Amino acid sequence: MKRKHKRLTFVAVGVGLLSLAAALFLSAIGDSVAFFHSPSDLANHGDLGDRRIRVGGLVEDGSVQRGQGAEVRFRVTDLAQSVPVVYVGILPDLFREGQGVVAQGRLRDGVFVADEVLARHDETYMPPEVAESLKQAGTWQHMEAAGAASMPADGY
Amino acid sequence: MDPVATFLEMGGYGRFVWPAFAFTALVLAGLLVQSLRTLKSREAQLAFLRDAVERTRPTRGEAREA
């Protein structure tokens, strides 16, 4: 075997083995890479104790209630389960009903007490006039459907 | 409000949009200038070295003959 071919084999086998190792590693760590948990994850998970976690999903339509001062209450849904969230603080510009959201905090007596709320947006970009005419023409896919589609079906 | 100020304000996002474009311009221009300068200085250095080789060749020949 010529040295050139030896080097080619070495590189090809090396890259192949490395990809295999990476694939195994990634499937092993799986869910732990997730930046947040869905409300369904939370419902299936029983007692979380006082662990600080992130829950993500869509802000349920019609669920946002402004309380005293900067207090906001809303529900985060993944269209299967939903969890009530209470948060005191400034919300990001993109926070609105039907849009993606990630809240960080602790679950206390079934209510998620958030100390940080981040907005998550879907992959759709369009001018306001186009969004308006889509809504008028009735061809608007509801934001919840679009938002849910932008999330992975399961952990990874 | 005049159109220039409206444009610069970017609907309230000016303080994020302009730094993003300015930083991009700075990095891309900086890398380009650095690349061109390195090339120019190396070209000059190579020309100088080639000159030096030309100049030393006859003397070396003489030295060998002697």
Place this chain on the structure above:
Amino acid sequence: MFAPSGQVARMSRFANPNRFLRWSDRLVPWLATVTGVLFAVGLYWALVASPPDYQQGESVRIMYVHVPAAWMALFCYTAMAGAAAVGLIWKHPLADLIAKATAPIGAAFTLLALVTGALWGKPMWGTWWVWDARLTSVLVLFFLYLGYIALNSAFDEPGRGARASAILALVGLVNVPIIKFSVDWWYTLHQPASVIRLEGPAIHASMLWPLLLMAAAFTSYYFWVLAVRVRGEIMAHKIRALRLRQAYG
């Protein structure tokens, strides 16, 4: 210790670098012109002629520098690893130089993607930075570029630096699909792809075209700076060869 003279012989045996010098000399003015025109037109569309987004308003304009920078960060890494592999396997001197010249350009694009992303994330998400799979894997990409640059120049003999850094580049290649698919494989704060996806682009034509124009400008810029830097690397090689010839007689 006489490896350097082998280097000299190799330089003269391969005519490729000299051929590259000839045609790149004619190509560079064209690349400069095309890059300038694309940036002029692209920036006009990105900042003035394109509409605001229905959700994000004017802040969406950051996309026109953020997304091309991120695409080029991945493209440059793939090009660098590919060229490094060709250099490693076939000992092609020009391939080594292309890999070496690509690294700083790719690192610059990655830095731009990270910084413009932070400037976009603050008003939209509400944070400059999170440790989600997408952002973290792009930060790893930046460190891979820095590691490649450091390793490439860590040896006295350029051939050894090229070999060692080529192996690092190939190992780091696994990170490229991880970056691309991180938003599909895991829950991330970063949204999934808008343009390169199976269902077709989820971005309106009035914003897609300015984005593609800017991406073309970034691509043209890459080839322009690449040509300049590879010329610079060839000059460095010639200087080295000349010095060694003087030193060893």
